[in-house]
Amino acid sequence: MKASFDEKEVQRLAARIRLDCLNMTYAQGTEGAHIGGALSLAEILAVLYHSVMRVSPDGRRDEQRDRLILSKGHGAMALYAAMKEEGVLQEELATYKNDGSPLSAHPSRASIPGVEFSSGSLGQGLSLGVGCALGLRRKGNQDARVFVIVGDGECDEGAIWEAAQSAAHFGCRNLVAIVDHNRLQYDGPTEQVMALAPQREKWEAFGWKALQIDGHSAEALYEALSMRSNRPLVVIADTVKGKGVSFMEGHPEWHNHALSAEEFAQAVKEIEASL
Numbered sequence: 254m255k256a257s258f259d260e261k262e263v264q265r266l267a268a269r270i271r272l273d274c275l276n277m278t279y280a281q282g283t284e285g286a287h288i289g290g291a292l293s294l295a296e297i298l299a300v301l302y303h304s305v306m307r308v309s310p311d312g313r314r315d316e317q318r319d320r321l322i323l324s325k326g327h328g329a330m331a332l333y334a335a336m337k338e339e340g341v342l343q344e345e346l347a348t349y350k351n352d353g354s355p356l357s358a359h360p361s362r363a364s365i366p367g368v369e370f371s372s373g374s375l376g377q378g379l380s381l382g383v384g385c386a387l388g389l390r391r392k393g394n395q396d397a398r399v400f401v402i403v404g405d406g407e408c409d410e411g412a413i414w415e416a417a418q419s420a421a422h423f424g425c426r427n428l429v430a431i432v433d434h435n436r437l438q439y440d441g442p443t444e445q446v447m448a449l450a451p452q453r454e455k456w457e458a459f460g461w462k463a464l465q466i467d468g469h470s471a472e473a474l475y476e477a478l479s480m481r482s483n484r485p486l487v488v489i490a491d492t493v494k495g496k497g498v499s500f501m502e503g504h505p506e507w508h509n510h511a512l513s514a515e516e517f518a519q520a521v522k523e524i525e526a527s528l
């Protein structure tokens with residue numbers, strides 16, 4: 254774990270991640286991008302990359318590095334922006350989704366050295382995380398941790414709960430799941446599509462240490478993600494889909510959307526005001 258945490262610096266980093274996500278989305282023209290669920294991730298990724306994870310600037314070479322799996326792969330824009338800020342990604346964000354660019358709509362291990370696993374098909378990342386955590390332990394690596402970010406809608410997938418059960422069974426104390434709990438999924442409110450509550454109690458019943466925190470508070474995230482537990486740890490991060498842009502916040506239609514010139518200007522103005 255890194256020793257330094259500066260709340261203001263992390264907040265500024267989160268704002269820059271949001272600006273990059275807006276730029277990438279606007280560059281897609283009428284095709285748009287997964288902006289809502291990228292904006293909800295900004296503080297989570299800022300805290301992980303800046304203050305919590307040991308990252309390997311040269312990709313996956315450092316065996317002691319912490320591993321991050323963005324299981325909700327459609328949040329890739331926020332991941333690329335955070336990686337770029339921390340020097341883990343050298344590509345130009347402006348190439349996002351262009352033909353031939355390594356920065357595809359979902360992160361690809363084959364084209365980006367800092368990506369641990371390819372994702373995009375929801376429900377798979379936590380199982381990958383369990384395997385990775387077990388592998389590290391069997392290699393005698395006691396320090397590296399595995400972080401897996403899942404969406405709350407993604408938790409509809411049965412494979413998430415199979416992975417949760419096996420993580421506890423195999424004693425994966427080096428595994429941390431983060432639920433981006435923004436209460437919305439593709440087609441509406443999570444509780445209407447497939448009720449998840451009571452989330453914390455469910456994870457606890459599956460044998461995890463469960464915390465529920467404000468997922469936009471850098472300090473709360475830092476404290477929770479720095480915690481070591483003798484069980485797998487899940488941090489249920491209460492977030493807002495579209496966070497930081499007033500006309501997007503809490504509106505499911507911004508899951509995957511294009512930005513008009515006026516909307517882009519307004520959104521940038523609002524994020525810049527928070528810098």
Ligand SMILES: Cc1ncc(C[n+]2csc(CCOP(=O)(O)OP(=O)(O)O)c2C)c(N)n1
Pocket residue numbers: 289290291293325327373374375376403404405406407408433435437438439440494508
């Ligand atoms: C297996 C699978 N089914 C469907 C999709 C299409 N899809 C992409 S995002 C999404 C909604 C996910 O909701 P949530 O996990 O809550 O993400 P967030 O709201 O944070 O963006 C769906 C259904 C997919 N990527 N993978």
